Amino acid sequence: MKATIIVKPKKGVLDPQGNAIKKVAENYFGVIFGEIRSGKYFEVEIEHENAKNIIEQLASKILSNEIIEDYEIIYESRNS
Template sequence: MKVRVHVSLKNGVLDPQGRAIHHAIEGLGFAGVKDVRAGRLFELEVDDSVTDAALEDMAGKLLANLVIENYRIERVAG
């Protein structure tokens, strides 16, 4: 099955990349965008037997750096 791990910066952590992207969006003439935060999306193809605990472990030990990032795990049906 497919699992998505969404990794995003914690609140309060400055995001220079997000800020640059924000500037670029404004440079393209789009109005009304108040803030941009950049994150990452990992798509894992895993056996059904892989447990939630194992996924949490993978996310916390490698995919996200918990000093600066949060993660959210999503099992995708089908």
């Protein structure tokens, strides 16, 4: 099973990296951006009868910090 995991700051949590990119981009392009939010992206492959449960725990316990981050998992069930 393949899955994509996206981890991003919860709404309302400061995102210094996103803000820094916004400033750089505004200077570079000479335009005003709305919000820029930054996060992390992971592609995971695992063959296991319990794969969904393991991926869920990987996202919640290892790849994200539940106090300040949300995660989203997109499963691809095709065995490519």
